Amino acid sequence: xxxxxxxxxxxxxxxxxxxxxxxxxxxxxxxxxxxxxxxxxxxxxxxxxxxxxxxxxxxxxxxxxxxxxxxxxxxxxxxxxxxxxxxxxxxxxxxxxxxxxxxxxxxxxxxxx
Amino acid sequence: xxxxxxxxxxxxxxxxxxxxxxxxxxxxxxxxxxxxxxxxxxxxxxxxxxxxxxxxxxxxxxxxxxxxxxxxxxxxxxxxxxxxxxxxxxxxxxxxxxxxxxxxxxxxxxxxxxx
Numbered sequence: 001x002x003x004x005x006x007x008x009x010x011x012x013x014x015x016x017x018x019x020x021x022x023x024x025x026x027x028x029x030x031x032x033x034x035x036x037x038x039x040x041x042x043x044x045x046x047x048x049x050x051x052x053x054x055x056x057x058x059x060x061x062x063x064x065x066x067x068x069x070x071x072x073x074x075x076x077x078x079x080x081x082x083x084x085x086x087x088x089x090x091x092x093x094x095x096x097x098x099x100x101x102x103x104x105x106x107x108x109x110x111x112x113x
Numbered sequence: 114x115x116x117x118x119x120x121x122x123x124x125x126x127x128x129x130x131x132x133x134x135x136x137x138x139x140x141x142x143x144x145x146x147x148x149x150x151x152x153x154x155x156x157x158x159x160x161x162x163x164x165x166x167x168x169x170x171x172x173x174x175x176x177x178x179x180x181x182x183x184x185x186x187x188x189x190x191x192x193x194x195x196x197x198x199x200x201x202x203x204x205x206x207x208x209x210x211x212x213x214x215x216x217x218x219x220x221x222x223x224x225x226x227x228x
Contacts, residue, residue, distance in 0.1 A: 046217065
């Protein structure tokens with residue numbers, strides 16, 4: 001699976017959009033970009049995933065560059081409850097049962113009141 | 114109606130003891146996982162079972178033995194506990210379906226402290 005690089009930490013004001021970048025310059029054509037987050041003392045939580053196109057769900061938007069070498073997770077109106085460590089993970093999808101997630105250090109996002 | 118549950122939430126024990134952590138999922142998933150998060154907060158996969166069959170076995174000491182009595186349960190038994198086993202252990206589950214995106218759902222974690 002391709003390696004990802006994320007900033008160690010970021011701050012964002014409550015109510016503003018939080019934009020979390022991720023570099024994955026060695027991503028291959030069949031690898032997806034996944035985002036998970038881990039709120040303090042809880043298990044990781046799936047946020048969103050994408051292959052080539054931009055994606056949006058009720059939690060966030062995912063913008064993937066045309067060359068697919070980087071992506072940005074956008075939390076449109078950050079709240080204090082969005083304070084967490086955010087993990088960008090790149091991996092091949094769909095191998096029967098072999099879906100291990102390789103977590104890096106992630107980005108510690110702090111939402112300030 | 115917890116999706117993935119683990120017991121116990123906290124486990125404090127002495128070195129050399131044997132302990133088990135239980136995991137249950139009510140999502141109808143076929144695949145379950147154990148991850149370990151150490152003091153530096155890195156999450157690493159340990160094992161994965163698909164329909165009660167072991168399919169992922171990372172480099173884990175053989176003191177760790179997963180057991181899957183049915184596809185809704187994956188227990189982790191640890192023999193001869195060592196100080197370095199202190200960590201938070203997370204169970205997860207997913208559909209594990211070939212050819213599809215497979216979201217993993219994590220349990221709340223079990224904090225193991227070995228004294």
